[in-house]
Amino acid sequence: MTDAHPYRRIVDDIRRAIEEGELRPGDRVPSIPELGRTYNVAKTTAERVHAALRAEGLVVSRKGAGVYVRTFQTIVRSSPNRLARSRWGAGNAIQDADTAPRPRTVDVQVGEIPAPRWLAEPLGVEVGDLIVYRSRRFVVDDRSVQLATSYVTVEVAADVPEIKHTDTGPGGMYARMAERGHEPTHFVERVRSRMPLAEEIATLELPPGTPVMEITRRAITSDDRCVEVNRMIVDATVYELDYHFNA
Amino acid sequence: MTDAHPYRRIVDDIRRAIEEGELRPGDRVPSIPELGRTYNVAKTTAERVHAALRAEGLVVSRKGAGVYVRTFQTIVRSSPNRLARSRWGAGNAIQDADTAPRPRTVDVQVGEIPAPRWLAEPLGVEVGDLIVYRSRRFVVDDRSVQLATSYVTVEVAADVPEIKHTDTGPGGMYARMAERGHEPTHFVERVRSRMPLAEEIATLELPPGTPVMEITRRAITSDDRCVEVNRMIVDATVYELDYHFNA
Numbered sequence: 001m002t003d004a005h006p007y008r009r010i011v012d013d014i015r016r017a018i019e020e021g022e023l024r025p026g027d028r029v030p031s032i033p034e035l036g037r038t039y040n041v042a043k044t045t046a047e048r049v050h051a052a053l054r055a056e057g058l059v060v061s062r063k064g065a066g067v068y069v070r071t072f073q074t075i076v077r078s079s080p081n082r083l084a085r086s087r088w089g090a091g092n093a094i095q096d097a098d099t100a101p102r103p104r105t106v107d108v109q110v111g112e113i114p115a116p117r118w119l120a121e122p123l124g125v126e127v128g129d130l131i132v133y134r135s136r137r138f139v140v141d142d143r144s145v146q147l148a149t150s151y152v153t154v155e156v157a158a159d160v161p162e163i164k165h166t167d168t169g170p171g172g173m174y175a176r177m178a179e180r181g182h183e184p185t186h187f188v189e190r191v192r193s194r195m196p197l198a199e200e201i202a203t204l205e206l207p208p209g210t211p212v213m214e215i216t217r218r219a220i221t222s223d224d225r226c227v228e229v230n231r232m233i234v235d236a237t238v239y240e241l242d243y244h245f246n247a
Numbered sequence: 248m249t250d251a252h253p254y255r256r257i258v259d260d261i262r263r264a265i266e267e268g269e270l271r272p273g274d275r276v277p278s279i280p281e282l283g284r285t286y287n288v289a290k291t292t293a294e295r296v297h298a299a300l301r302a303e304g305l306v307v308s309r310k311g312a313g314v315y316v317r318t319f320q321t322i323v324r325s326s327p328n329r330l331a332r333s334r335w336g337a338g339n340a341i342q343d344a345d346t347a348p349r350p351r352t353v354d355v356q357v358g359e360i361p362a363p364r365w366l367a368e369p370l371g372v373e374v375g376d377l378i379v380y381r382s383r384r385f386v387v388d389d390r391s392v393q394l395a396t397s398y399v400t401v402e403v404a405a406d407v408p409e410i411k412h413t414d415t416g417p418g419g420m421y422a423r424m425a426e427r428g429h430e431p432t433h434f435v436e437r438v439r440s441r442m443p444l445a446e447e448i449a450t451l452e453l454p455p456g457t458p459v460m461e462i463t464r465r466a467i468t469s470d471d472r473c474v475e476v477n478r479m480i481v482d483a484t485v486y487e488l489d490y491h492f493n494a
Contacts, residue, residue: 008444008445008448009445011445012444012445012446015444019363019364019365020363020364052442055442056441056442057441076437079490079492080492080493080494083492083494084494085494116266116267117266117267118266174494183494184494185493185494186491186492186493186494187491187492187493187494188489188490188491189489189490190323190487190488190489191438191460191487191488191489191490192483192487192488193440193458193459193460193483194303194304194458194483194484195299195302195303195456195458197255197259197262198255198256198258198259199259201255209442209456211440211441211442211458211483212440213438213440213460236439236440236441236458237441240437240438240439241437241438241439242435242436242437242438243326243435243436243438243490243492244433244434244435245326245327245330245433245434245490245492246327246432246433246434247327247330247331247332247421247430247431247432247433247434
């Protein structure tokens with residue numbers, strides 16, 4: 001049904017060259033005129049090739065100097081290791097379990113919002129009841145790579161006032177929750193992929209055509225209470241998610 | 248940096264209406280002229296709204312009849328439950344653990360290819376060594392929702408000739424592998440999201456701007472051999488991935 005536009009064939013060619021090491025990190029990718037000559041395509045088609053390669057995170061543009069194979073490292077999130085109690089219970093940050101580069105946390109914001117349905121149901125409150133959120137952005141160098149927002153009930157927030165602090169202390173929020181009778185013993189992460197919302201494009205500074213992964217994590221206690229919902233929006237060109245489990 | 252195009256605000260509006268139930272499954276979405284009047288935007292902008300909503304899987308077009316909120320059900324893959332030995336070891340299909348609708352398997356193809364680096368390394372062969380693949384497509388109604396390709400060494404394929412059959416029998420390939428000394432006891436799934444390749448667009452009949460999730464699973468034995476790599480490409484508007492794990 002859907003016929004692929006010719007620019008896609010060229011994108012596939014260049015991707016293959018990158019994957020097989022013919023083009024290495026930092027190498028210059030053929031320019032618009034070079035692509036035009038090599039593949040006998042119009043300028044607009046060659047421009048779409050560059051845009052698509054950027055959207056896949058394979059290349060970056062340097063102003064006035066052309067397009068280069070990206071040297072930025074992928075961040076691999078390895079679960080359940082990163083969320084093991086032995087980690088945050090010992091005062092370590094969850095993010096430290098991920099592969100380098102380690103993002104910085106910026107723009108911590110806290111406040112209350114009326115719960116929409118997707119949060120009211122897991123948190124066990126009515127739609128429209130106030131809940132507490134804590135949002136932050138993760139940045140590598142100058143690049144925003146993730147938006148994360150935690151949601152808890154006002155009751156949990158009252159027991160764990162650190163949720164409203166910029167720094168939640170050693171081991172972070174889960175360590176504080178464990179100290180006050182809200183220890184998460186089980187997690188469920190739901191992963192979706194989609195094109196970004198307008199505000200996500202702006203905040204993550206995503207090039208056109210870059211998808212995001214939306215990870216919605218529920219933190220659950222041994223008595224089966226969901227004590228936190230954390231929604232993470234990650235730049236899909238930056239993150240890979242590993243999940244280890246037994247048969 | 249990146250400014251959102253005005254069509255994105257309209258997309259966000261309509262998505263919210265769908266999420267909050269103002270627009271329900273099967274309801275008609277405002278037409279191009281209606282969007283033009285309501286938001287005072289050009290026809291091309293209104294067309295981009297419909298295209299973006301289709302790409303997110305929120306709406307479907309009915310020829311000559313307009314655009315409607317989708318009624319298609321999301322498929323939730325719940326791990327590790329779906330890959331538990333108790334499931335395939337008892338002769339049940341992995342796919343039966345996912346939420347409805349249950350896809351049909353079509354176009355089973357088997358053959359040999361020289362191993363590229365990403366398969367040679369986990370399978371423990373040299374780049375260029377022949378390995379055996381088994382690819383298939385998953386279809387719901389008339390819609391292709393997933394491409395899956397398993398890769399094994401020629402040694403494993405010799406022990407498990409069912410890999411080359413259209414039907415691998417009760418419990419599928421993992422059950423057969425377990426019977427011949429290649430039982431997977433541990434899995435690692437790596438999840439990425441990206442825009443689709445040209446051939447994926449064609450095979451999955453993806454509308455423009457629809458991302459895919461790429462899931463690469465390694466099946467590992469108790470003596471730490473990777474006995475299979477399975478790469479799944481799923482339509483991101485159809486699948487959600489759940490991962491359950493302990494702290």
